[in-house]
């Protein structure tokens with residue numbers, strides 16, 4: 528049976544991009560194969576591991592389980608949009624500094640899931656972190672260092688936020 532090609536528009540890491548996609552193509556396939564953003568990993572390809580997590584309108588989703596056409600018109604954030612090697616996001620630095628990265632395969636998904644949590648809840652408990660990351664599997668580290676990394680990232684983001692507010696107060700004087 529022939530499948531249809533459909534043009535979709537994504538706000539991908541802040542830039543509007545159009546893709547001609549097969550109606551059965553997943554968002555993961557578009558991100559990796561068409562946009563070339565290979566930081567998003569293909570693990571189980573069946574919604575079990577969270578390696579393919581991206582933020583869809585700010586919510587973490589398993590991109591292997593979302594059809595590209597379902598994301599038409601949405602904001603999609605991948606790990607490349609969060610930070611680069613030359614300018615990492617504080618959460619990426621926290622994962623590095625807390626020793627929460629071994630092979631790194633799960634890390635992009637973990638970091639994006641943690642980012643979505645901290646956007647909603649800047650001061651999460653360990654229990655809340657565990658709950659938020661329950662769909663993201665890591666075969667290497669165990670989860671203690673990952674929880675530490677999220678706590679450290681939360682701390683640093685709060686400090687950075689306070690510093691920015693302090694800066695604004697100065698500007699307003």
Ligand code: FES
Pocket residue numbers: 568569570571572573574575576577578579580589590591592
């Ligand atoms: S690759 Fe999507 S959940 Fe595992």
Ligand code: FES
Pocket residue numbers: 627628629630631632633634664665666667668
């Ligand atoms: S660091 Fe290897 S799977 Fe998590």
